[in-house]
Amino acid sequence: MSARFVKYSAIRTGIIVFLGLLVAFAGGCAGKSQVPNQPPVSSGQFTDSTGYVLTLPQKPQKIVSLLSSTDEILMGLVAPERIAALTYLADDSGISNISGQAKAVSRKIRANAESVIALQPDLVIISDWQPPELIQTLRETGMPVYVYKMPTSIAEIKQAIMAIAQVVGEDEAGSRLVAEMDQQLAQIAGQVKQVPDDKRQVIIRYTVMGGSDGKGSTFDDICRHAGVVNGAAAAGLEMNDSLTKEQLVAVNPDIILLPLWDYAGKTDLQKLAVELQEDPALQGVKAIRRHKLISVPDSHLVCTSQYIVQGVWDVARVAYPDYVKDE
Structure with missing residues (x-):
């Protein structure tokens, strides 16, 4: 469902709440570094990379990840109990950076509609390069689907982390992950500049x-x-x-x-x-x-x-x- 189909009353309420949150956010974050170009948030509403407006009434507690990188991001943001399933690659130490941690999540699936629908998740996270037909099929069931932009740079990875952190209600954890990345990148840069x-x-x-x-x-x-x-x-x-x-x-x-x-x-x-x-x-x-x-x-x-x-x-x-x- 696109933004233009949201009922007028919901839009009006969302705008009022959004303006209140925006004022509070601006005051609380003055002087702090921020990751740019994040999707706007309005009272549980999130705009994904396709322009789709996703409404979540509360923090999702049954999250399904359909990409190995979102497996890794989610494990850094939320408790394993909030993850309904990771991808089947999460257990493969050859390509997964969380193969040990992933044992705390019992279900591992492939990116197909049947596997996801069977879990009845309250949030599905999928990337924009995955089949549009899969995204559409999942949305037609009524389950919340958030499509994020596949990063092509480290700066875009930081943006993706913060965007996903907002959707799962863990902004602070997202900021922490990005800050840790920045700290290590600065350390590397300090050593490399001596070459x-x-x-x-x-x-x-x-x-x-x-x-x-x-x-x-x-x-x-x-x-x-x-x-x-x-x-x-x-x-x-x-x-x-x-x-x-x-x-x-x-x-x-x-x-x-x-x-x-x-x-x-x-x-x-x-x-x-x-x-x-x-x-x-x-x-x-x-x-x-x-x-x-x-x-x-x-x-x-x-x-x-x-x-x-x-x-x-x-x-x-x-x-x-x-x-x-x-x-």
């Missing part, structure tokens, strides 16, 4: 599909915060492009990051590393010559939650071990 310009490293992230994560990807932003050059972006690749072998040679990276996790589970990752290291066409590449093929947790590099900061730590430590120490 001389002539020692800046060029890095390629190599997946089972080849080199990837060009301009506009979260990995590109990880590289920026870690003070390294993203080789894929330097080669002119966009977020979903693949790096060819010829481009890899031209980029001539100092370090190649290798995967530790394969979604399909069909790739021999050790064999992949050996084949890359021994490829005759790549023997002139600095990372190959110097045996700088290094694996870091995929869960840190591909997440769009607060744990992305761990990815920044990983890349910075790999690139500048003499300058960057443990957090």
Whole structure:
């Protein structure tokens, strides 16, 4: 249901309450840093990334998450008892940063309507890249569905955390998570700035599909915060492009990051590393010559939650071990 279908009386009441809350909020937050561009809130009403106005009469107590990153965000915001289900990937330590904590939530599901409807949740959190048909089907049942914008940068991840925190009624917890991210990013920046310009490293992230994560990807932003050059972006690749072998040679990276996790589970990752290291066409590449093929947790590099900061730590430590120490 869009905002234009809300009854006039509800709109009038909502506006009055909203103005009162806005005055109180402005007075209480004067002088404090804020995450910009948050959805407006009005007496239990939340506008999601699609423009849909969601009304929640109280803090949701049966929340369903349909993305691994919202699994991680929710576990940082609410008690496990308020989560009706996480995704099936929450238990996979190869890609989940909360596999241990996730044991406190008994139900793990896939993103399909039948699994969600069976739980009768009072809030479903789903990303804007998931099938519109699924979103529509869930909304047609009458259950509250909040669609958030899939982040492509660390700044957008902070915004997503604060938006979700507002919807679940845990603004303070959201602010705490963002503040912790900012503190660690500042610590990394302080160490990385000591690295001389002539020692800046060029890095390629190599997946089972080849080199990837060009301009506009979260990995590109990880590289920026870690003070390294993203080789894929330097080669002119966009977020979903693949790096060819010829481009890899031209980029001539100092370090190649290798995967530790394969979604399909069909790739021999050790064999992949050996084949890359021994490829005759790549023997002139600095990372190959110097045996700088290094694996870091995929869960840190591909997440769009607060744990992305761990990815920044990983890349910075790999690139500048003499300058960057443990957090």
